[in-house]
Amino acid sequence: MASEITYAEVKFNKTPPPANPKASSKKETPLSLFQRIPFWFPWVMSGILMLLSIALLICIFVPLRGWQTKTFLKSLPQNSTNLHCLLETEQKLSCCKEGWKLFQSSCYYFSTATQKSTWNNNELKCMEMKSNLVVINVEAEQDFLINQTKNLRETNFCIGLTEQEKKGEWRWVDRTTINSTRTFWREREPSEGDEHCVVMHIEGRPENKNNWNNVRCSHDSHQYICESKTFVFDCGF
Structure with missing residues (x-):
């Protein structure tokens, strides 16, 4: 007996490839400009x-x-090329012209032995330099003047003190009257007579601060000391 051949229909179902996990993930949002800036940049x-x-x-x-x-510099007097200055505060600079001495808030000029004249002429010379004969207000100022002249030979320096029409009334060139507690007269001075102008009599004795002497204003053998205010420079902004 002949064998029977059995046919079976076999169907193959097409199985889709496994899903790509990367493809299935959501698409990432791009970073903003500020997010891409490094932390150290700011x-x-x-x-x-x-x-x-x-x-x-x-x-x-x-x-x-x-x-x-x-x-x-424009505010300085003419021919002022060099300055002697002192820093008083962090923002205040006080200066004097060349050839002048600086003490506190004033500048002082001491004439030389060849610059001698009468009291009135010497005052005019100071005025030409935009100053006046020295006005001595305190003992420290008197000490300063003595220290500056202690090495000189015997001489007289005119100061800005004169006797007024009223006998015994002494007045400075700035019109202030003399303070009796701040005078430095020599012994037995001021003397009587027609001696109405005052000088500092220098005799090489710096320990003796009492050296004022009244003399005739017409005598032409006196040197002089001028005084002016310092030139103040504001260093601040």
Whole structure:
């Protein structure tokens, strides 16, 4: 008996490939511009801006300081090339012209032995230098003047003190009257007579601060001491 052949229908179902896990994930959102900036970037920018600010301040104030200096120099008397200065505070500079001595808030000029004349002529010489014969207000000022002249030979320096029409009334060139507690007369001075002008009699004895002597105003053998205010320079901005 012949064998029977059995046919079976076999169906193959097409199985889809496994899903790609990467493809199935959601698409990432791109980072914004600020999110992509490194954390150190703001600090670097702050430093740069600070340096630019400092440079700007220098550019502004250095020319200003130069302008202040030029203005100050223009205010000085003519022929003032060199200055002797003292820094009184952080922002205040006091200066005197060349050849003048600085003490506290005043400048002093001591004439030489070849510059001798009468009291009135000496006062005119001081006025030509925009000053006056010295006015002595305190003991420290008297000490300063003595110290500046202690090495000189015997001589007289005119100071800004004269006797008025009223006998015994002494007045300074700035019109202030003499203070009896701040006088430095020599012994037995002031003397009587027509001696109405006052000099400092220098005799090489710096320990003796009482050296005022009244003399005739017409005597032409006296040197002189001029006094003026210092030139104040404001160093602040």
